[in-house]
Amino acid sequence: MQRSAQVMALRTPTSVQAARVLLTAVAISHVVVPVLMSVNQxxxxxQIATQHPDFGAGEVARSAVIAVTSGAVFHGILLALCALLVWKLATARPWTRRLATVSQLLSVVFSVVSWSSSPMFHTVIPVICAAQILTVALLWFPSTAREFFAQRS
Structure with missing residues (x-):
């Protein structure tokens, strides 16, 4: 069983391997973001108090807890999805490329919400978005990647 996994890894195009590495980096970011939100409550x-001066201290505190909790759930789901894709992209199944494309492009769109709601991650968001867009490009544009996924169609 291990041998067939090694053979599959040898036939995986460089662009797909690079996409898997980028997805690993994106997955790590989905761990780091909620941890940093929790540490920097x-x-x-x-930030919440500045954006909503009419909130009392209790409401600000509850809003921060809600933000951290919802961020942890959201990023936890994206972490699991990225981990699944890192694992499954090497199988050359076309659905993995489609799921990676949709999930990464939607994550870029969702980053707009993060950007507009808090300046806490303004330096990181463009880097992660670039990695997500590059991941999609690596899965679709090189002919070796297209051939790799076409063989399982």
Missing amino acids: SALRN
Whole structure:
């Protein structure tokens, strides 16, 4: 069984291997973001208080907890999806490329929400978005990637 996995890895095009590496980096970001939000809750509370001056201290604190919790759930789902894709892209099944494309492009769109809601990750969001767009490009544009996924159609 291990031998067939090694043979499959040898036939996986460089562009697909690079996409898997980028997806691994994106997956790591989905771990880091909620951890940093949790660690920096005071900064998050300050941002919420600045954006909503009519909120009392209790409401600001609850909003921060909700933001951290929802961020952890959202990024946890995306982490699991990225991990699945890193694992399954090497199988050359066309659905994996389509799922990677849709999920990564939607993540770029969702990043707009993160960008507009908090400046906490303004330096990281463009880098992650670039990695996600490059991942999609690596899965669709090189002829070796197209042939790789076409063989399982």
